[in-house]
Amino acid sequence: MSLWALVPLKTLGQGKTRLMPELPFLGRQRLVETMLDRVMEALAGSELVEHIAIVGSDPDQCPPAVFHLQDAGHGLNHALTMATQQLHTAGADELLVMHADLPLVRSEEIDALILAGRRRGLALASDRHGQGTNAIFLSQPGTFPFRFGRHSLMRHMAAAEASGLRPALSQAPGLLFDVDTAQDLSMLASMQMTVGASISTACRSISHG
């Protein structure tokens, strides 16, 4: 078995546009980089993930030892579908898709998601609003359609039902917490956890207007 993690990543500077009113270009860029570092660390610490790939437009954003797959620019679902096909051809027979904006995610949470997904064939990690999808584990990549976008959790659940699958659902805190809005950043700051300097700076710049 060969298990790949696939992380979609918008070009630096184009991501986290909902934070534009609160964070200047450089602040958003630093935040995206810091969150990506956290996600990469957690994936590298997983006992089950064997390879890591990023699908994006800019190979320079890809850390060493991580494979870069080119995004053709037709949106997130298309990018993930094409990347999945490429990884399947390269020998991936299990796939974990995980977003790059999960600063609190831990390796143990990732491994628990994978193990639960192996039992059911599919695992979904929702956001904390129960609306979005922050991660998907597939034991048969290529057969499940990506439905990221508004209310993606409901759409992924419907796709699972159509495929005869009953997905495992993760409630792990680090997988629930994605950073999209100023409120998410403030929450991260108020958790009084040891967060990276870039995230702390971003949070401070918001709380000081």
Ligand SMILES: Nc1nc2c(ncn2[C@@H]2O[C@H](COP(=O)(O)OP(=O)(O)OP(=O)(O)O)[C@@H](O)[C@H]2O)c(=O)[nH]1
């Ligand atoms: N390769 C690729 N990654 C994407 C695309 N759209 C979103 N992503 C990534 O998918 C994940 C989830 O995206 P969002 O939560 O919407 O984050 P975002 O697009 O940076 O935020 P907004 O600009 O505020 O919508 C993040 O890792 C993004 O970098 C896309 O079109 N292509």
Ligand SMILES: O=C(O)[C@H](O)COP(=O)(O)O
């Ligand atoms: O469900 C989704 O499409 C992803 O989680 C992104 O949703 P978000 O932009 O609300 O984080």
